[in-house]
Amino acid sequence: MLELLxxxxxxxxxxxxxxxxxxxxxxxxxLHLSHADAYKRVAALSWLRYDEVAVPRIxxxxxxxxxxxxxxxxxxxxxxxxxxxxxxxxxxxxxAYHGYLHENPMDQTREGERYWLxxxxxxxxxxxxxxxxxxxxxxxxxxxxxxxxxxxAGFVYDSSxxxxxxxxxxxAPEGEVIELPTDWAMDDWPQYAHSPDFRYLMPTRAxxxxxxxxxxxxxxxxxxxxxxxxxxxxxxTGRLARLAEVAKMIEAMQSRGGVWFATMEEIALHVRRCIAxxxxxxxxxxxxxxxxxxxxxxxxxxxxxxxxxxRG
Numbered sequence: 588m589l590e591l592l593x594x595x596x597x598x599x600x601x602x603x604x605x606x607x608x609x610x611x612x613x614x615x616x617x618l619h620l621s622h623a624d625a626y627k628r629v630a631a632l633s634w635l636r637y638d639e640v641a642v643p644r645i646x647x648x649x650x651x652x653x654x655x656x657x658x659x660x661x662x663x664x665x666x667x668x669x670x671x672x673x674x675x676x677x678x679x680x681x682x683a684y685h686g687y688l689h690e691n692p693m694d695q696t697r698e699g700e701r702y703w704l705x706x707x708x709x710x711x712x713x714x715x716x717x718x719x720x721x722x723x724x725x726x727x728x729x730x731x732x733x734x735x736x737x738x739x740a741g742f743v744y745d746s747s748x749x750x751x752x753x754x755x756x757x758x759a760p761e762g763e764v765i766e767l768p769t770d771w772a773m774d775d776w777p778q779y780a781h782s783p784d785f786r787y788l789m790p791t792r793a794x795x796x797x798x799x800x801x802x803x804x805x806x807x808x809x810x811x812x813x814x815x816x817x818x819x820x821x822x823x824t825g826r827l828a829r830l831a832e833v834a835k836m837i838e839a840m841q842s843r844g845g846v847w848f849a850t851m852e853e854i855a856l857h858v859r860r861c862i863a864x865x866x867x868x869x870x871x872x873x874x875x876x877x878x879x880x881x882x883x884x885x886x887x888x889x890x891x892x893x894x895x896x897x898r899g
Contacts, residue, residue, distance in 0.1 A: 595812030596753060596858060596867050603845035604808040605854050606815045607767075608833075609657040609746070610645060611723065612675075613820060614638045614668060616661045617689035618784065631784040634822060638664075641825025643674045648830065650678055652837050654848040659685035659723045659746075662707030665714050676715045681850040684708065684722030684742075692730040701736050708740060720852050721767075723747050723818075731875035738762030744855035752813050754858045755870040765855045765869075769816040772804055775824045794832040802836065809843065814854070 598605050615635040618625040625632070642658070649656050658675050660682060665672050675682055686692070687703040687710075695703065712718045721744040724733060729747040734757045737745055744765040745757070757764045771777060778797035780787050801817065808815040824830060840846050849857075861867035 590811070591807075592753060592811040592813055594753075594868060596814070596861060598812070598847050599857060600847070601845070602847035604805075604811075604813055604815055605847045605849060605857075606805070606808075606840065607657060607849055607851050607854055608649075608654070608817050608819070608837075609659060609723075609851060610642075610817075610819050610821050610824070611685055612638055612642060612658050612660045612664055612672075613685070613689050613725075614664045614671075614822070616663050616686075617725070620688055620690060621785065628784055631782070634782070637822040637825065638820075639668065639671050641821035641830075642671050644830060645821055645825055646674050646678050646680065648834060648837075649680060652834075652841065654837070655680055655850045655853070657681040657683055657721075657851040659683045660711070661685050661689050661725070662687040662703075662710035663689075665707075665710040669714055672714055681721075681852050682711055682715050682717070682719060683851065684711065684719045686725040689725040691726055691728050692724050692733060693728045695730065697732040697736070700730060700732055704736055704740060721745060721855060731878070734759040734764055734874040735761035737764050743859065744851060746816060746851055750872065751870060752808075752811075754814060754854070755872060756862075757872050757874045759874045765858055766872075767814065767816060767851055767854060767858075769818050770804070772800055773816060774818040775820060775829075779823050779826075779829065794829045797829070798832050798836055802839075805840065809846070816851070 613635070615625065615632050618628065618631055618635060622628060658680060660672060672682065684704070684707050687707045690703055692700050708719060721742055722737065723745070724747040727747050738759055738761045742764055744767050746767045746769060748766050749768050749770050751768050755766050757766050775797070778792045778800065781789060781791050805815050807813065824833065858867065862869060
């Protein structure tokens with residue numbers, strides 16, 4: 588196969604690729620921000636609170652196959668559902684940052700984003716005894732302030748962005764953070780989610796069809812020496828038929844050999860070591876991309892020749 592990655596990370600023990608199965612345990616956090624009457628929406632709450640059943644089931648699956656996963660959990664969920672989160676911690680899976688109440692970082696001021704980041708870190712550290720080293724922005728809505736705030740908080744990595752197929756470094760004036768990118772193709776929401784309360788009305792796919800999408804991404808990562816990161820939700824992928832397909836997927840991947848299953852923290856620390864010893868030279872991206880609107884949208888134009896926003 589054509590070598591599509593010019594500079595792949597040398598994975599441990601000669602592994603062909605790195606794989607991290609990650610779950611965003613949002614439970615009902617986002618519903619409360621989306622709807623003032625969320626407390627009345629019993630059907631929606633029941634769908635989301637399936638996390639209480641799914642998370643222990645997923646942990647059991649991970650433990651059966653002797654792999655470690657990463658759970659990105661809003662601080663509010665850590666406080667609201669401590670028994671569920673303790674199931675994750677008790678089996679030494681990674682607990683990572685995912686906002687406080689699944690708030691959109693783009694709706695926050697810099698100080699507001701900092702406040703919710705620090706409050707979430709405190710919630711995670713209080714329950715687990717360990718400060719998180721990485722995170723994923725709610726809704727993938729990484730803000731222009733996020734890199735600097737994560738660097739100031741001592742984070743090693745982020746996994747919110749989609750600008751590459753392998754790890755890269757984001758550099759802000761406050762410091763650097765390793766980005767472990769993913770893609771919408773690795774998200775279970777487009778495959779399975781059907782929720783009138785979130786205004787997402789799409790036909791759900793059969794688990795084997797959804798797995799075709801995820802496994803196509805795995806095959807490419809395996810052939811090219813890349814990174815394969817899922818973005819799944821316990822109340823979505825933790826359903827019986829879907830998780831049964833995940834079990835088959837793990838067995839197929841393990842039978843191939845050469846797949847390094849790891850937490851996001853393990854991958855980020857490995858990448859950092861490779862950068863330090865010179866065995867991997869990452870792409871470095873200065874963040875944020877822009878400080879203000881591009882001048883083409885703010886400078887004057889002759890009457891009738893203004894650049895117009897697209898409709899829709």
